[in-house]
Amino acid sequence: MKLKSYFSATVEAAVEQARQELGEDALLVNARPTTPDTRHLGAYEVVFGATGAPQIPAGALARPVGVHASASSRKDAKNDGRPSERLAQDVAEMRREIERLARSLRGGSLAGMVAPTDPSCSGTYSRLIGQELDSGIAQAVAQGAALGQFFETDATLGRKAADRAVIALVGPPGAGKTTTLIKLAARYGLASRKPTQIITTDVFRIAAADQLRSLASILGIGCDVAETPVALAQAIEEHRLKDFVFVDTPGLAGCEMEDGADLASLIAAHPEIDTHLVLPASMKPADMARTIERYAVFQPKKLLFTRLDETDRYGALISEASRCGLPISFLATGQQIPDDLEAASKDRLMELVLGASANGEGSANAPPEPKTAGAAA
Numbered sequence: 001m002k003l004k005s006y007f008s009a010t011v012e013a014a015v016e017q018a019r020q021e022l023g024e025d026a027l028l029v030n031a032r033p034t035t036p037d038t039r040h041l042g043a044y045e046v047v048f049g050a051t052g053a054p055q056i057p058a059g060a061l062a063r064p065v066g067v068h069a070s071a072s073s074r075k076d077a078k079n080d081g082r083p084s085e086r087l088a089q090d091v092a093e094m095r096r097e098i099e100r101l102a103r104s105l106r107g108g109s110l111a112g113m114v115a116p117t118d119p120s121c122s123g124t125y126s127r128l129i130g131q132e133l134d135s136g137i138a139q140a141v142a143q144g145a146a147l148g149q150f151f152e153t154d155a156t157l158g159r160k161a162a163d164r165a166v167i168a169l170v171g172p173p174g175a176g177k178t179t180t181l182i183k184l185a186a187r188y189g190l191a192s193r194k195p196t197q198i199i200t201t202d203v204f205r206i207a208a209a210d211q212l213r214s215l216a217s218i219l220g221i222g223c224d225v226a227e228t229p230v231a232l233a234q235a236i237e238e239h240r241l242k243d244f245v246f247v248d249t250p251g252l253a254g255c256e257m258e259d260g261a262d263l264a265s266l267i268a269a270h271p272e273i274d275t276h277l278v279l280p281a282s283m284k285p286a287d288m289a290r291t292i293e294r295y296a297v298f299q300p301k302k303l304l305f306t307r308l309d310e311t312d313r314y315g316a317l318i319s320e321a322s323r324c325g326l327p328i329s330f331l332a333t334g335q336q337i338p339d340d341l342e343a344a345s346k347d348r349l350m351e352l353v354l355g356a357s358a359n360g361e362g363s364a365n366a367p368p369e370p371k372t373a374g375a376a377a
Contacts, residue, residue, distance in 0.1 A: 007041035014046035032136050131353050132285050133315030148346040151318045154327035155343030162272045166245045170298045171278035173251030176306035180332050182215050183341040185246050194243035198223040199235045202250040229266040268299035276304040285316040302329035309333040314352040
């Protein structure tokens with residue numbers, strides 16, 4: 001049997017590529033997060049086995065480098081002459097393995113993968129899987145890897161090349177964007193006595209703009225309504241002298257993404273906007289993954305998680321940050337402004353996943369010194 005490694009952003013993409021090159025009978029041997037040395041090739045290394053020579057489709061040699069043969073694939077296969085009966089058994093096993101992986105992927109997780117056989121690791125592995133952590137990461141951590149190496153955090157506001165901070169919050173309906181935006185504006189704008197402006201583009205929900213205006217008025221922060229992407233661009237430019245500009249956006253369900261296409265194009269292309277994708281920590285891992293894929297049109301720079309007080313399973317936060325390669329910026333719990341908000345840190349997230357629960361602890365953390373990405377650079 002020959003082995004071949006595929007490096008890809010997702011295990012599912014690697015499976016698809018293996019099926020194209022090795023055939024439907026390719027056997028999944030192993031799947032694991034890439035090491036720091038190979039992370040530039042993709043988030044996951046997925047190893048497949050195949051009997052005989054790979055069926056490389058026409059034009060495959062012209063593809064970008066993303067697949068690397070393992071050392072064992074360069075060796076002569078010693079079992080090419082095995083009896084046909086044994087070969088049939090191998091093919092049947094390959095099919096079962098692929099079907100099992102497909103079921104796991106359709107379920108939104110890799111929990112069907114094999115757990116570590118070492119008894120000293122299996123308890124840790126089970127606890128991490130119970131936290132809904134990706135099984136590849138869980139297996140690596142159970143075997144001694146540091147959880148912190150699989151994700152990043154970045155609680156700065158604004159883009160490094162900009163001389164001010166323009167922050168847009170995007171995300172699905174009910175994620176808590178508006179409340180979180182007010183928390184950020186109060187903590188990092190009002191508390192630091194820096195000129196701050198709020199712009200809302202949420203003209204879909206009834207009275208949404210009025211609600212935000214009322215909250216902004218209580219805090220003494222200006223609030224404009226931009227009904228079109230062009231109006232948003234103009235408003236951002238009009239408030240160029242403000243240190244902080246916070247942009248609220250409408251929550252778009254899957255069937256409404258086309259309605260926000262123009263807004264997404266503007267936000268994705270604007271050189272100053274630092275876009276945070278806001279997601280509830282209580283969201284199911286499969287739904288979280290689909291939402292991240294759906295909101296990729298906004299080209300978010302960071303992930304921001306809300307409602308930590310509504311769940312006790314936090315593995316998906318790290319799993320999705322690792323999968324999509326985006327750092328986690330902030331963590332929010334309840335409705336108190338601005339207390340129920342904390343800058344994300346590796347220590348805090350590891351504490352949540354490795355046994356502690358939120359229970360409002362985040363609100364007791366002292367807020368970090370307000371800074372923008374430009375200042376941090």
